[in-house]
Amino acid sequence: MSFSLSTLLGVARYEFRMQVKRPGIWITFAVVTFYIIFIAMGGPGEVSKDIKENIAHLPLLIYMADFTYSVNQYLPIFFGCLLADRLVRDRRLKTEEIMNTTGASVGTRLLGKYFGNLCATIVPMLAVYAIVLCYIVYVAQNLMAIPMFLLTFVTIALPGLLFVTAFSLACPLFMPVSLYMFLYVGYWVWGNMFLKQQQEFSVPSLSRTILTPSGTFIVNGLFNQGHKSTLVTATPLQAVESICLLLCITMLVLVGLWRFLKWQQARR
Amino acid sequence: MLDRIFYEYRLHWKSLLLTPLVISVLTMLYTGVQLLLHASPARTFLMDIEACLPLAASIIISSLIAREPVLELHMTLPAAYRNTGLLRLGLLLLTFGLCACLSLGVVRMLDFWFLPRFILSWSPAAQWGINQLIWLAPLLWFSAAGLCLTMITKNSAVSSGILAGIWLSELVLWGPFLNTPWLRALYPFPTTMWIYQGPGISLPEWFFDPVWLYSRLEMLALASGLFFMGWLLLHHLEGLLKGTTAA
Numbered sequence: 001m002s003f004s005l006s007t008l009l010g011v012a013r014y015e016f017r018m019q020v021k022r023p024g025i026w027i028t029f030a031v032v033t034f035y036i037i038f039i040a041m042g043g044p045g046e047v048s049k050d051i052k053e054n055i056a057h058l059p060l061l062i063y064m065a066d067f068t069y070s071v072n073q074y075l076p077i078f079f080g081c082l083l084a085d086r087l088v089r090d091r092r093l094k095t096e097e098i099m100n101t102t103g104a105s106v107g108t109r110l111l112g113k114y115f116g117n118l119c120a121t122i123v124p125m126l127a128v129y130a131i132v133l134c135y136i137v138y139v140a141q142n143l144m145a146i147p148m149f150l151l152t153f154v155t156i157a158l159p160g161l162l163f164v165t166a167f168s169l170a171c172p173l174f175m176p177v178s179l180y181m182f183l184y185v186g187y188w189v190w191g192n193m194f195l196k197q198q199q200e201f202s203v204p205s206l207s208r209t210i211l212t213p214s215g216t217f218i219v220n221g222l223f224n225q226g227h228k229s230t231l232v233t234a235t236p237l238q239a240v241e242s243i244c245l246l247l248c249i250t251m252l253v254l255v256g257l258w259r260f261l262k263w264q265q266a267r268r
Numbered sequence: 269m270l271d272r273i274f275y276e277y278r279l280h281w282k283s284l285l286l287t288p289l290v291i292s293v294l295t296m297l298y299t300g301v302q303l304l305l306h307a308s309p310a311r312t313f314l315m316d317i318e319a320c321l322p323l324a325a326s327i328i329i330s331s332l333i334a335r336e337p338v339l340e341l342h343m344t345l346p347a348a349y350r351n352t353g354l355l356r357l358g359l360l361l362l363t364f365g366l367c368a369c370l371s372l373g374v375v376r377m378l379d380f381w382f383l384p385r386f387i388l389s390w391s392p393a394a395q396w397g398i399n400q401l402i403w404l405a406p407l408l409w410f411s412a413a414g415l416c417l418t419m420i421t422k423n424s425a426v427s428s429g430i431l432a433g434i435w436l437s438e439l440v441l442w443g444p445f446l447n448t449p450w451l452r453a454l455y456p457f458p459t460t461m462w463i464y465q466g467p468g469i470s471l472p473e474w475f476f477d478p479v480w481l482y483s484r485l486e487m488l489a490l491a492s493g494l495f496f497m498g499w500l501l502l503h504h505l506e507g508l509l510k511g512t513t514a515a
């Protein structure tokens with residue numbers, strides 16, 4: 001069994017369809033977005049006022065980076081919950097043994113599962129972004145907001161999503177899924193949100209390092225030095241370092257997971 | 269009945285016992301590092317009791333109720349699954365409640381006090397009782413919401429995702445909850461975010477009563493309503509069966 005691109009694409013396509021057709025992922029994104037906009041942010045009127053004020057005072061690219069970063073602080077939390085059972089599920093439903101008898105290698109299946117599930121879970125996330133983006137385009141009267149959003153999404157949000165997806169597939173193999181979900185939510189707050197801590201509550205945290213998957217250093221370094229809501233100042237080089245570090249750790253986790261699955265397969 | 273309780277603990281020891289243990293160990297390690305850095309661990313203790321334990325309980329309830337491998341068998345038994353589900357829910361609340369109560373007791377012995385200082389003039393029993401509302405209201409609210417969401421969505425990942433999203437957004441975007449009186453009953457962490465401002469600061473009674481005390485009681489009432497709704501939803505097992513196979 002060796003690596004084959006067509007097999008990889010086939011597995012990714014199948015995993016993508018399987019995940020994107022789960023009503024659950026759409027319901028989760030829809031319910032929480034509704035809750036955030038209508039209750040936690042004070043209603044659509046407040047959100048609209050905020051968008052208009054920011055567009056009036058900031059260059060469009062900077063505002064698009066702020067927008068992508070702000071939403072990216074909340075939505076990746078679902079990746080940990082919605083992807084945690086994807087690899088474990090194969091064992092629970094006993095499909096792993098059947099898959100082992102096919103021509104696809106463990107590595108190809110793992111990569112296919114990784115990219116298929118990642119892309120499928122990004123779809124509802126992009127749908128949430130798209131709803132607000134339409135309003136931004138309408139307010140700014142500028143279609144350039146769309147390519148600018150794509151640029152900021154790929155640079156700010158995507159490295160973190162690649163990172164958390166790899167961990168969300170790997171970690172539940174070593175602990176109960178529900179425990180992983182809880183630890184992931186705790187990690188997300190600890191590793192991304194502890195930016196404006198008071199001295200009295202100063203704690204060791206990853207949120208002021210380049211290892212922040214929500215993209216704090218990337219948005220500061222590449223688009224807006226001294227972002228108003230982060231209290232972090234980063235250089236473009238630190239932003240690139242942050243992207244590279246997130247991608248390298250993702251690859252390390254995937255390689256480690258692949259070796260572990262191969263070892264398990266050989267042991268049987 | 270005792271045999272049944274021990275059996276459930278043996279069956280679900282990872283969820284019922286391991287998780288609160290992991291949370292307690294992590295909190296202790298974290299506060300240890302804070303002490304080494306000469307930072308006050310008070311808010312970490314408070315967050316553990318008021319925010320972390322309720323979220324963990326709700327995620328576990330979703331998994332305990334929705335991921336029952338022999339649900340079909342339960343449907344054929346004379347003992348209704350809703351009673352088994354409620355027993356598991358009760359055991360989980362008991363374990364997490366004991367853990368929160370013990371943690372709060374230990375923290376109090378270490379001389380940490382999170383509520384306004386005028387309460388210290390009350391009788392010890394009244395002090396103890398009002399202190400328990402710190403964890404009781406959010407724990408019951410999150411658990412009841414977890415039960416209802418699991419029964420409605422029929423999927424533990426979805427219900428956990430929704431609860432995690434709500435938990436995170438409420439932790440970060442607390443402004444509208446403080447400024448809108450009717451929303452305060454939906455806010456699970458008022459002690460961490462609004463009441464406890466550091467060891468030397470004590471808020472007055474006119475602020476404490478509407479912002480904390482009344483909203484905790486309202487949250488308990490809401491949780492009771494949600495538990496009743498969850499109990500009614502537990503009657504519809506066929507829907508849960510469909511969700512378990514589709515997930």
